[in-house]
Amino acid sequence: MPVWTLYGLKQGKVSQRWPAVGGDDGQSGVLGFPRFDPAQCQSGCRDCADACLPQAITLKEGGGVNVDYGRCVQCQLCVTACPSGAFTLSSDWAFGVRAREDLVWAQAANSAAGQTLKREIRKVFGRSLHVRHVDAGSCNGCESELQALNNPYYNLHRLGVFFTPSPRFADLLLVTGPVTYAMKGPLLAAYEGMPEPRFVMAAGTCACSGGTNGGGYACGRGLDGLLPVDVWLPGCPPNPAAFIHALLMLLQRLPQRVRGGHLMEDGDGR
Amino acid sequence: MNAPLLQDLAPSQLPERARALLESGGRLQMAYAWFPDGAIELRYLAAARPKVFEIWRVRPENGTAPSLAAVAPLLSWYEREIADLCGVRFEGRPEPDPLVLLPGARASAPPLTPGADLRIDYTPQFARLPEIAGPDRADVQVLPFGPVRGDVLESAQFLFLYIGEAILHYLPKLFFKHRGMEKRFEGLNAPFAPVLAERVSGVDSVAHALACCQALEAAAGCAVPPRAHWLRVLLAELERLYNHLHYLGHLCHTTTLKVGEAQGKYLEELAKQINGRLAGSRFLRGLVIPGGLHREPRLDGLRESLARLQEQFAPYAEMLETSTTHLDRLITTGVLPRRTAFDQGASGPIERASGLDRDLRRDHPYAAYDELKFPVALRTAGDAHARQQVRLAEIESSLALIRAVLDELPEGPVHAECTPPPGSEGLGWAESPRGSLYYAVHVGSDGRIARMKIKSPSFSNWRAFPFTVHDTNMMDYAIDEASFGLTVAGCDR
Structure with missing residues (x-):
């Protein structure tokens, strides 16, 4: 359909260089954690x-x-x-961490033991990652921002990260929501279906701790104690740039920016 | 906002009253139950005539009330939900299966019973399927799809009964995402309510906070300052804008119009970035609170950024309306006849695409909508194309409404004191991007929320959606679903 091709070409390139130096993360004015x-x-x-x-x-x-x-x-x-x-x-807002304790405000910026996480991750996955997303009872806010990752502005594909429909092809299980009683089984089944080595990201405050929506008669309180979590990414919801940061942090292509509840300048948290 | 008229009815009067309402052109909006002083009470919300809601208050006898589903089919889901969550029995219910609690889930007590120490035991069971008859029944295949679906999608399970490409029957199994949100409001003070309401359905955050706060304001009888009313319109229309832009991009995804998809989602991103600068939240959260707004939004530069967005939107809309490959897939796909839309309670852009001329902003004005003039988009074809056209027209009107607010915004404070007194109740509503949204609040004797009922537009539209899928074909399904623009989180709560 040439008319759409022409139209698309006329729009020009809108993908940002971020997280490369000089790119715009698109989150101007967006509030993060107090x-x-x-x-x-x-x-x-x-x-x-x-x-x-x-x-x-x-x-x-x-x-x-x-x-x-x-x-x-x-x-x-x-x-x-x-x-x-x-x-x-x-x-x-770039609050992805590898140890849950790092989200708790601490007097000194302390690095928890075992921070170095599986050193082979880069060796195994190279620079690419396939993600299986499971909605375990979110409000759809996290999904809205995850879907935004594939819009031309963020263009997640350019960073080698792809969403895959099957857990069998997935390296990372990305979970949103506080885990409802009905989604617990399908969530665990998706994890079981993944080949080793496999990683888990608790995405959004609901998956990290239940947030405002967890608990009660129908919900758990996130992934704690349910699955071995490799990256915790709180946020309600995490914005697309925060998602990108957390995904690249998992791949050890970007350093963790938070220790002991403190956001550090890039490099400090390495 | 006019206060609804409260009327007491005996259970036996219900069917006659419902019939009379429908014959006079009225429509039932929702039903729910709560437990004042430990005894169960049913509430029916009826739109009898313009600008006035009626609330029918009914005390079930021995926990039983007559089913109205045969009179007003849209009530079937409400009755099933009340039976599941509050334990009321409806006599003569045409659809006896549970709705909110999944097959195999057993609650130790109806979950909304006050003070119940609850547990849900769950052994997953396959949904009960309709009986398959006829000479080809051996060829009918059952495809269960979900609850974990492909791509980044919300969890829900869809059952297709099909032969080859032809779908004979379609059965969505929702409520995998049921979080018991209504129960979570119980015991909260008013200031916490919008924090929770914004997290019922993330992409309708403003509408939920607005309906919730308006319910609390009605209970408190407080007056919201005019500037806050106008700014609430601004926020609600910005929400409609990014939702409808997303909708267009997603619809193009299903018709495989790649550039159209990219452009729709890019425009959505620009709208969300405008939100981020204005409110500090891409979902416009944290501004609407009981009594007005939490703080002033940042309005500088808004007019210019929206003008730039509109410049890009206009040619995009024209391209969508003139691309034959796209239109070929939309026209006559997923037809929802006017009568079905009415009977099954379709809402928002869905009902307006099927010829039902209703919009809460005009029919039951709230915030500053009674001071603003705007067209209500209407189409009659009831197909996926009509639904696209309604959304396109609503984007134009949202942009015009935002400009009107910026032109005429009154000065003054944005917040007034608002504390609902013990024993009060209130109803709030909003026309969300997906349709009519209601919040009904009951405040307990301790001044805390005793019951919060949420009627989301997706609850209404999921009920109507299967009627457009039965007897169609697999190829059209994704397009049909996208053209409805449903959320699962709002429906499941």
Whole structure:
């Protein structure tokens, strides 16, 4: 159909160079996880914890608060609730980590043991990855952003990452949703159907911890204890650039950017 | 928003009342149950005449009420859901199977019973199939597809009974994604409600937050500042915009129009990036709260970015409407007759493509819609092409509405105090990109939410969809499904 070919050519190239240097990640203005500054935190105050529906912020015994970004749904209500500015808006969204503990805010940026993850990953997969996605009860927000990865702007294919319909051809099981009672069986069956070596990504806050939607009579609380997770990617939902970062992090083509709940400059987390 | 009229009916009065409503041109919108003071109560929402909703309040006798499904077929799913989740028995139900609870799932008590310590035991079972008769029955094959499907898709299982290319019967098995969202609202304070509502169906975040907050505002009797009303229109139309653009790209995917797919999804991406700059969220989350808006959105540059988007959209729309290979696959595909659309409760662009002239924004105005003029797109063919045309027209009208809001936006605050008092109730609604969305809230004696009913448009449209698949062919299925633009998360909740 030449008219569409001509039309397509006239649109020009819109794919971004990102994550290569100089590319636009397309997330201008998008808010990430609220940044926490314990120096600003007033003791005896519980306003942030009271404003946090998924209990990402909880009170510490003896004062202060615990912050677990693996439970955060980025509603930003804590930023408004905090009277002393300990929580501030940020654009920190590239929060993929290999160890769940790294999503919990810690005083020092500590690297958990066993960080080096299967060293052979690059050797085995080269620079390519085939992904089987399983929706285990998401709100469709994560799917919307995963589908966006294949639009011409992000053009995931150019990075060697493909979605595959069969678990038998898949290297990575990418799971969204808190895992409903009905999807637990099909999810485990998809994992069983994958050849070794295989990897698992908990994508979105629901899959990391249940978020606001987990628990209750019909849901679990994400993948913890259900499958061996290699990458945790919280976010409600993670934006397409965050997905790309987490996928490339798995392939060891990009460094992890978060340790102990701190976002680091590129390179620090290597 | 006009307050609905509340009327008490005895169970025996229901069938007659439903018949009278339908004969006068009215339509039932939803039904649900809740447990005031431990006793079960049914609620039916009826649109009797323009701008006024009626709520029928019915106390079942011995946990039993007459089924209205034979009078108003769209109620069948509501009755099945109420039976599953609240334990009401409906006498004379034409479809006796459970709906929300999957075959093989047994709840220790009906899940919405107050205070029940619940557990679901689940041993997966194959769905009960319709009996196959006739001389060719040995040739009929059953294809179960899902719940994990190809590509990046939501989980649902579809059963096809087919011979060769011909689909004889189609049975969608949904509710694999049932998360018990309505129950999760119970015990929450009002400020948390939109956080949860935005996560019922992610791509309808604004509509859900809006309907939810309007229900709470109706319960509280609070007045939302005019500026917040206008900005809510802006957010709702931005949501329609990116959803409809996605829809066009996805529809092109199924007709294998590759460049059309790429362009539709690129335009969707541009719309989402506009959202990100405006709200800090590509899904426009975190702005709509009870009493107005959480904060001012960033409006600088919006007019210019939308103008650029519209410049790219116009030739794209024209190309879609003139590409014969694309149109050949849409015209006469997945026809939903007007009568079926009405009886089965189709909603939004689906019913408007089948000749039903209804739109909550005009018929039951909320936010600032009563101060704005806009056309309601209408087609009569009821096929996939008509559904594309309705969406194309709605994109144009959304862009015009956003410009009108920017032109006439009043100054002032965007938030007012809003706390629903103990024992109050309220109904909120919104015309989401997929159709009519209702939230009904009941506040308990402790001031916390005691019950939140969510009626999503996809719940209505999944009910109507199979009628366009029976007796068609496999080749058209993907196109037909894409042309409905359904979500599973909204339906399953």
